[in-house]
Amino acid sequence: MPSLDPEFLIPRLAAQIPTSLRNHAYLAGSLAAAWHFRAQLKERAIRTKDADVVIRPVGAIDQIRRIAESLRRKGWRWRDQEERGPGTAATRNEDLAAIRLRPPSNREEYFLEFLGVPAVEQATDVQWERIILKEGHYGVPCFRFMGFTSLNLRRAAKGLRYADPAMMALSNLLSHPRVGTHEMSSPIEGRKCLRSAKDLGRVLAFAKLMSRQETMGWKAAWLNAMKTCFPERWRALGAVAGQGLRELLSDRRGMSDAWWTASNGLLFGHGVTETNLKFVGQQLLRDLVEPFESDCRGPAS
Amino acid sequence: MALSFSVATSTLSCYLNSVPRHPPHDIAWSREAKPECDFATRDGHFVAEVKHRLRGHRELAATMFRMARLLEEAPGIQRAYLVLLNPRMSARRQAEEWGAGLEILKSSLAGKMALVRLDSAGTDVVPKDPEVRRVIEALLPQLTRTPATTSQRRSLGPPRSFFDVLKILVHSWLFHEGALAIRELKQRCELSYPSVAEAVRRLEDRGEARRETNRSVELIDFPRTSWAELLSSADAYRMTARFADASGRAPEPDFLHQLLSQRPIPGVAVGGVLAARSWDPDFDLVGLPRLDLELGRGVNSKPEDVAKSLDPALVPAGPSDTVALVIHVVLRPKDLLVTRKGERLPFADPVETLLDLYDLRLVDQAEALIRRLRTGGRDAFPRP
Numbered sequence: 001m002p003s004l005d006p007e008f009l010i011p012r013l014a015a016q017i018p019t020s021l022r023n024h025a026y027l028a029g030s031l032a033a034a035w036h037f038r039a040q041l042k043e044r045a046i047r048t049k050d051a052d053v054v055i056r057p058v059g060a061i062d063q064i065r066r067i068a069e070s071l072r073r074k075g076w077r078w079r080d081q082e083e084r085g086p087g088t089a090a091t092r093n094e095d096l097a098a099i100r101l102r103p104p105s106n107r108e109e110y111f112l113e114f115l116g117v118p119a120v121e122q123a124t125d126v127q128w129e130r131i132i133l134k135e136g137h138y139g140v141p142c143f144r145f146m147g148f149t150s151l152n153l154r155r156a157a158k159g160l161r162y163a164d165p166a167m168m169a170l171s172n173l174l175s176h177p178r179v180g181t182h183e184m185s186s187p188i189e190g191r192k193c194l195r196s197a198k199d200l201g202r203v204l205a206f207a208k209l210m211s212r213q214e215t216m217g218w219k220a221a222w223l224n225a226m227k228t229c230f231p232e233r234w235r236a237l238g239a240v241a242g243q244g245l246r247e248l249l250s251d252r253r254g255m256s257d258a259w260w261t262a263s264n265g266l267l268f269g270h271g272v273t274e275t276n277l278k279f280v281g282q283q284l285l286r287d288l289v290e291p292f293e294s295d296c297r298g299p300a301s
Numbered sequence: 302m303a304l305s306f307s308v309a310t311s312t313l314s315c316y317l318n319s320v321p322r323h324p325p326h327d328i329a330w331s332r333e334a335k336p337e338c339d340f341a342t343r344d345g346h347f348v349a350e351v352k353h354r355l356r357g358h359r360e361l362a363a364t365m366f367r368m369a370r371l372l373e374e375a376p377g378i379q380r381a382y383l384v385l386l387n388p389r390m391s392a393r394r395q396a397e398e399w400g401a402g403l404e405i406l407k408s409s410l411a412g413k414m415a416l417v418r419l420d421s422a423g424t425d426v427v428p429k430d431p432e433v434r435r436v437i438e439a440l441l442p443q444l445t446r447t448p449a450t451t452s453q454r455r456s457l458g459p460p461r462s463f464f465d466v467l468k469i470l471v472h473s474w475l476f477h478e479g480a481l482a483i484r485e486l487k488q489r490c491e492l493s494y495p496s497v498a499e500a501v502r503r504l505e506d507r508g509e510a511r512r513e514t515n516r517s518v519e520l521i522d523f524p525r526t527s528w529a530e531l532l533s534s535a536d537a538y539r540m541t542a543r544f545a546d547a548s549g550r551a552p553e554p555d556f557l558h559q560l561l562s563q564r565p566i567p568g569v570a571v572g573g574v575l576a577a578r579s580w581d582p583d584f585d586l587v588g589l590p591r592l593d594l595e596l597g598r599g600v601n602s603k604p605e606d607v608a609k610s611l612d613p614a615l616v617p618a619g620p621s622d623t624v625a626l627v628i629h630v631v632l633r634p635k636d637l638l639v640t641r642k643g644e645r646l647p648f649a650d651p652v653e654t655l656l657d658l659y660d661l662r663l664v665d666q667a668e669a670l671i672r673r674l675r676t677g678g679r680d681a682f683p684r685p
Contacts, residue, residue: 271549276548283612286613
């Protein structure tokens with residue numbers, strides 16, 4: 001797994017995106033987290049292979065196409081060319097290959113993955129949008145709770161923005177109401193890990209790197225995000241926001257995988273034990289998640 | 302009040318597992334009334350000083366110096382043992398400090414000193430000489446003879462009731478209440494007349510209290526000797542429980558205080574630095590090193606349960622852990638918790654607060670608080 005230095009990479013990434021389109025793009029996922037917590041990264045880098053770039057607003061098909069084509073003109077290459085090529089008009093949306101581009105230089109081992117912002121009240125876990133590029137038809141996944149990350153964006157470098165950790169945390173929590181059995185396609189440092197454990201483990205990593213006062217302050221932003229993205233269903237969804245996290249804390253494999261992914265990611269070199277992380281989770285439930293769930297259930301408006 | 306505490310019990314059971322069942326019968330230890338040592342063998346060849354929860358290297362060094370002086374003054378003593386019961390220092394640090402201390406002593410004295418550590422890991426004796434170990438093993442059962450449900454301190458110090466009376470009298474002295482009628486003292490302490498009388502007699506014998514002709518008593522001055530005795534037994538007397546944050550994050554005592562303010566627990570008062578600030582706005586300390594809480598009567602929960610209800614990550618602190626929360630049990634009958642206007646939580650009374658400050662090693666600040674409460678500026682507290 002490559003190590004990416006966010007302070008080196010993000011300004012360069014920003015420069016690759018046309019200025020006129022930069023306002024439509026923002027970073028999410030591990031690179032965004034690495035940028036936010038860069039002062040606390042032990043190696044000044046994070047081990048990740050992909051940089052999630054979300055293009056907003058909802059349905060920004062034209063903006064996605066223009067950014068992708070601009071990068072292609074600058075020499076960015078397809079990552080999955082050997083696995084799945086472009087589709088055609090006959091290809092179903094959910095069968096289309098995602099847009100994953102590798103930087104021009106062979107020395108850099110990561111890739112950009114394009115994501116889309118879901119529609120308000122999207123009911124499906126993922127909705128694939130079709131993008132027609134010169135090479136053919138590609139798909140952009142719009143994950144159900146990714147919309148949170150388009151709120152309260154923070155500034156990174158050269159006009160490029162990134163997702164607020166509070167919003168990423170909310171997205172990850174709601175995306176995994178169960179620990180489940182779905183594993184990530186690529187191992188992390190040689191180990192196959194549960195997808196839910198990686199995402200929920202990132203929530204725990206955020207909490208570990210922040211003070212409890214800070215995470216407690218997420219509640220207002222969470223409530224606002226819920227009402228913005230799910231004006232009809234925010235109460236029902238929010239009332240069980242911690243369900244997956246609770247299950248993770250009592251799931252032996254889940255907790256182990258969460259610790260493994262976090263300690264090989266944001267928490268690398270911090271000497272955090274699985275026990276530490278479990279207690280961080282319990283504190284997060286008590287400080288933030290339970291009051292949030294209560295507000296969603298209760299009369300707060 | 303139903304209270305049971307597992308910390309002392311588990312520690313004691315570990316001691317029991319590590320001491321021999323049949324100590325050597327040719328070595329008879331007995332309690333010694335001298336200030337230089339706690340125990341001595343009948344023939345005077347061996348002496349032992351016992352320290353409960355020794356705090357740090359300074360206390361260790363001071364004790365080693367005293368032992369060396371005793372050995373210098375009494376050449377007939379063949380060996381002096383320092384017995385550490387559940388010390389707060391790590392074994393490694395203790396070994397380093399012990400070794401460093403021996404190096405600067407005369408070899409004739411250093412060669413007569415032995416260190417015994419009893420904790421949950423077992424019994425460790427230095428030097429590792431079978432004969433050295435055999436002698437001290439004859440003493441260990443005496444240290445563990447008292448039942449786990451009663452204070453170990455009882456075999457080594459005055460009864461609880463003495464400290465109950467002492468605290469009431471100190472409180473009365475701090476606030477210039479004048480002589481307290483024995484009847485009043487008895488009522489405040491909720492003790493029997495014989496217990497109160499015995500405590501008063503002990504204070505009188507030390508020249509720390511005087512009895513008036515009208516069957517009242519007051520302290521002559523701050524009772525330094527008895528107070529020191531209380532401090533040395535404070536952990537056991539107050540059933541102090543210490544907790545660390547197992548999340549691995551740096552402790553946030555202010556945050557814990559905030560959590561408690563949001564959800565007060567009936568019968569739980571704030572002590573330590575926060576209480577000291579409530580008694581003295583000029584209290585000289587920046588920040589909050591830890592949160593001290595006093596668990597009063599009527600709280601039918603163990604300190605561990607109170608800690609967990611406050612923060613799920615709080616676990617009993619190990620010797621090398623940074624303590625985030627300390628809970629002391631206050632069984633004193635008279636409810637002296639103080640509720641101030643505008644505050645959601647009651648504060649501990651000044652005597653409990655002073656005990657907290659001494660436990661925090663904030664001695665200067667504690668003395669300043671005594672002066673503040675007693676004199677309002679006049680220096681009446683005798684400095685060492």
